[in-house]
Amino acid sequence: TAAYQDLIQILKHPLFKVDELCSNLQKLKSYRQKLPLMEIQSHMVPINIHKTPSTSKEITRTYYFSLTEHLIRILQNPSINSKLYFGPGVYNEVCEEFWHGNLWAESPLFGQSKIVTEKGNFVCGDFICYYASNNNVKYGQIRSFIMVKGILKAQIQRLLTFDEIPLHFKSQDRLMNASKKLWMLEETILPIIDILNIVDHCIIWLEDNILPSYYNFSIAEIIYKFNNRWKIRGISLHHQHPIEHLQLQDPPFGIPVLKFFLDLYYDDFGTFRNTYHSLGGVYLQIGNMSQKLRKQLQNHFIIGLVPFGANIHDFIKPFLEEVRQLEHDFVITINNKKYWLKGGLGIVTADLPQGNDIAGILRHNAKYGCRSCYAAKEDLTNISFDTILNSRYHQITNLQFKEIQELNSNNARIQRSTELGLRGPGPLDPYIHDRHLHIPQDPYHAVAGKVARFLECTCSILTSQGESSIIQYWKAFETPRKWARLPNPIKHRHSFMISDVLRLSMILPFILKRCLHSGTIKSEYLTVTKERLSLSHQNNVIKKLVKTWALVAKASKEIFSTIILQPGYYDNLSQMNIMLFLNFGNLPNLHINRHLVDHARNYGTCTNMSVGIKEMVHRIFKGIVPHTNKHNLELILLQQINTFQTLRYLTNGGLDDQGQHSTIFANIIADPKLKNLLSGWYIKNYNLSIHSNEEESLDNDADNVENSDNTSLITNMTLIRCSDIYLRSKWCLQDIEAAGFISPNLHKNGLLGEIMQVYFSYYSMDQALLSTHIHFYNSASYTIKKDGDYQKIEVHIGDVVEIALVENESGFASVDAIIKHRGNDEQDYVFIYITWFEDISRQDELLLCPIYQLQKDTNHSWYRIHPISTVKSTSEVLFVHNCDSRCTADHHETSNFKYIQNNFLFTAI
Ligand SMILES: [Zn+2]
Ligand SMILES: [Zn+2]
Missing domain, CATH: 2.30.30 (SH3 type barrels.)
Known part of the structure; x- marks a missing residue:
């Protein structure tokens, strides 16, 4: 299978390192007792005996690291702690980090939630009146306080008066009592104002809440844009501001505040290969680290491994207990200095099915299997399906769970769950403030899924001459030197790795442009499509196909870029695909693409929610499995990782248990081989495999030894x-x-x-x-x-x-x-x-x-x-020849000096 080949491919390199790691660890065994190791905790969880060999006990011990201990270790590591970002959300045109996204800025768990001004205290989520640019007084809600070029400002969701709403909404109904009404305006780019322009508080009644004793205005409706048209929906259909779920607490005076953005990843793969060794993994990343740091293997922290047959629900309980503590903040002392710790789960990622489980939604192949909206199967790629009006909203899902629970027969409960596409509250539910926002779908798989589908459709219309022509041109095509050879795009397309799919999309538009003509495409398709799209010539169908491939490649690049994404772009693209291929559509993977733009805004960029690297990390840990004694292997793995992380901590200048800089390890750590192991692990961008610095230089020298x-x-x-x-x-x-x-x-x-x-x-x-x-x-x-x-x-x-x-x-x-x-x-x-x-x-x-x-x-x-x-x-x-009729697949006319720059190249992770 594709996944298996994927695994082998990646393990080839890391295994070599893993062996070395183990042998080095042998040497270190005698010193081990003296290492300031982290404590491995354990608790008992039930296991499902049907999934494991019959001799298994029904309850088993699992092992894990404490969240708090991880955080303290990170804060005590001088080479990391100086690089962590603790501060308000930041407005930046280049969106790269979690703090460039809306979620960080808006949540009091991560960003700045309160300011003190001459006009009083303001908290994000507050309704205010403020001076707009022309000194008119306007109404709005403070979404967040963000840094704009070093100055703290307020990001505002505008509230419109009757006069200000679009003309076609000005009905008689809405005019009634209009002086007491406002309309919430949903915009993709929110206005940002100076703090000085805030005038005063304003009391607003959102009509889905209980009626307050006094208010200035009420809001019953939201005006929003869908497919470039203004639409209106009820106020109950809105993503609540994080402040509505959290109680604000002022930090104790004079103590630095450190808010941690936790990025949790759950991987449950391993249903293939040797199932007895199948392990789930729960990993932690710190969103306060820059993207660059987060890519390093050593900055993927392990919470624990879920033994086969055990349930993530049971496994994760102690971890969640600690998340709860963190949400309610506590004071710690590090190096005799006090800090106020706070934070919470910012993002949770997993593969598509597991992610749906965690979000409490039925699997993606159910009738309503989207965790962000109620798109039915047949609407998955329907462009006119309004994903905002039909979005899932946390507070409404809560009511639905309650409704289902209160039904008196099991059948009724199952029926209602199916109607709503709900599975039941997920394991993280009390700690996730909006299950539909904090558990985004994975863009890496979504984009690749879309490309793979488009490839499939394209292949289906080729004549056999067309197939061999593509292969011929593909073989001779100018690809970047750093790329490993891509598998044959026609024969092996079904077993492509995700990285291969994405790479193919970067060069295929050029290849198609060179080799497609009427003989390479089935004439039946050309005739029918020419009619359907009312084109004047069959050649225009081919042109349209090449152009759409170019747009697919461009869109794939943009989704992983650091630019601010525009809504609608991806919808238009799907529309074009569907026009070309009637059978392009209605797949969950294609549908996810519609939600990516919103997710990107929440998390800065799609790269921040991609599971690509995390999957590889899990594979590496799993790669150690064959090298360990099979008895109690979760514990042995954790012990090895513990040693590894502790050595890293010491090399980074961390203190040992006695508060001393380690001297015992100074010599060992000076060993260049080990040093490389500990600090050199990183994930190489361009070929999606894992190397150490050392290994890389070995590769390069090989020819010249x-x-x-x-x-x-x-x-x-x-x-x-x-x-x-x-x-x-x-x-x-x-x-x-x-x-x-x-x-x-x-x-x-x-x-x-x-x-x-x-x-x-x-x-x-x-x-x-x-x-x-x-x-x-x-x-x-x-x-x-x-x-x-x-x-x-x-x-x-x-x-x-x-x-x-x-x-x-x-x-x-x-x-x-x-x-x-x-x-x-x-x-x-x-x-x-x-x-x-x-x-x-x-x-x-x-x-x-x-x-x-x-x-x-x-x-x-x-x-x-x-x-x-x-x-x-x-x-x-990359430049490719701008071929003319004198060029062939592998020979380019030398008197033609024109080249096209390939603008589609990007690295997805
Ligand atoms: Zn959806
Ligand atoms: Zn040429």
């Missing part, structure tokens, strides 16, 4: 602001000639003048060069320091790179040669010899990607030699 003459290390790089340039695979004369150069001599290549110019303009060295000898290499790698972090840059011959020019300008160029030259100061300098791509300000009309023109060999109006440090660290760029 035999001949060390071939490689060169330059360490003194003060002048060019980067360190340790590794040069690999030196060219021999044959290589040099094959690449179109003449000899390892600047003069003979006619490059002397240009390189002197480079020395002058980049290094202010204005003198004749003493040496004209140069060396050519195939690749180079080096490290630069950017925003306090080290980043590794690799350059290979043939790569297209972005080059930094003066005044923040940059350009794209293809690397033709990597040159080392010894400067007059006896220091080595490394340059690249490039061919520029010129932006000709045109776009491909189907792919909507910019077209560039490659600099001709004879054109020397732009310098071709630049220091290697001008290569920007941005992610990969």
Whole structure:
């Protein structure tokens, strides 16, 4: 199965590390007693005997780590605690972190909930009147207090008077008593006002609440936009402000407040492979860490492993008890300093079925199996189905649970549950303030599911000639060097890994544009679709298909980007898919895409709720299973992880039990191998596998081990602001000639003048060069320091790179040669010899990607030699040939200098 291959693929690397980890741990065993380990807690849970071998007991002991202990450990770790963000929500155009999302800003558990002004105290959720931009007094609700460029402001949900509502809502009914009425306005981008512009409180009666003794205005309806049209709905249908679920407590005076945003992940996979070793995992991440930190393996904290047959409900009880404590806040002392701890569950993720269980909704294949709305099966991809009007609202679901519980027969209860798509309150229910918001569906699977479906539809209309043509073009297609080979998109599409599906969507629009014509698509489909879409020519059907693929690729990229997503975009896209393929639709995975934009707003970006990395982490832990004694393996796993995390804690400068910096471990930790293990684990973006830094460098050196003459290390790089340039695979004369150069001599290549110019303009060295000898290499790698972090840059011959020019300008160029030259100061300098791509300000009309023109060999109006440090660290760029009729699948017409930039590349996790 796909999942199994997925697993094997990923385990290949980590297993190697895991072995090493275990053997190192053996060495450390004697020291183990002295480690300041975390305490492993345990409790008894019932197990379902039908799922386990018959000899099993009906009750079993499970092991877990305490939440509080995790948090204290994190706060005591000097290399993490300085990087945690505790503060109000932040308004940012680049949305990357949890605190850039609405949920953080609005909830008193995470963001700032109260301000004190001259006009009194204001709490988020309060109704107010305020001065709008033109000094008119307006009404609104404070959604949150957020930082805008370092200044605390208020984000407002506007309340409209009768005069202000859209004209077609101004009915006689609404006019009655209009002076006492307001309408809530739902906008995607809420207005932000200065705190100074808040005038006063205002007492509002939301008509779904009990009538208060006094009020200024009442609100009965919400005005909202759906499919670009204004609509209206009752006030009971709104997501309540988090403040309505929580009691505010003022922190004790003078004690720093630390609010923790908990990100809980539950994985229950393992129904394949060896079921006796199947384990669920409950993991914790801290949303106060930046996305970059959260991606690191070491920052995935384990709560515990759920033994086979046990229920998450039972397992998680002690953890939830601690969440409750955290919600009600408590004071801790760390290094003799007091802190006020607060926080709660900010986000809970799991796979689609388990996520629905936790949210209390029936599984996704039920009639009403969406955890965000009441879309029936047949409406899943119906664009006119109003997901806002038919949204699930927490307070209403509560009433429904109650209603079901009070029914007197079991049959009646089952029937009503089916009608509403409800399963019953989930295990986290009392700790989740809005089960329909805090448990978002996974975008990684949703987007890939959509692409896979579209691929399936596309394949179904190909003729056999079309199939072989796609394979032929796909084989020869220009893919990024860092990608592993993709499986055959036609034959193996059913067993694709998610990462493969996403990658295929980034190149397929280009491939289709090259190879689709009327012979490659079934004529029946062309005829019918041309009629159905009222197109003038069958060719237009093909064009539409390519264009839709381009839009799918663009949308997939956007959903994982840091831009603020626009509503409706994905709906339009589905509409287009459905127009092309009548059988495209009504799948839960496709439907989820409709909710992603809202989720992204709550959590900053879709990347923050993707389970991709978390799934891999769970696989790694499961990967340790075969190496342990099978008896009591949950405990053994936790002990190993405990040791691992404690060593990490000590290497990071944490204190041991006596409050001392560890000296015993200083030596062991200095062992570079172990250090790499502990600090180097990270998840490599581009090939979705897990490596350590060390392993990565081994990979790269593998080719060159035999001949060390071939490689060169330059360490003194003060002048060019980067360190340790590794040069690999030196060219021999044959290589040099094959690449179109003449000899390892600047003069003979006619490059002397240009390189002197480079020395002058980049290094202010204005003198004749003493040496004209140069060396050519195939690749180079080096490290630069950017925003306090080290980043590794690799350059290979043939790569297209972005080059930094003066005044923040940059350009794209293809690397033709990597040159080392010894400067007059006896220091080595490394340059690249490039061919520029010129932006000709045109776009491909189907792919909507910019077209560039490659600099001709004879054109020397732009310098071709630049220091290697001008290569920007941005992610990969890719140019593909803008083929014309003279090109074939694997041969491109060399007199055609036009290239299209592939704008669809992205890394999903
Ligand atoms: Zn839905
Ligand atoms: Zn071509």
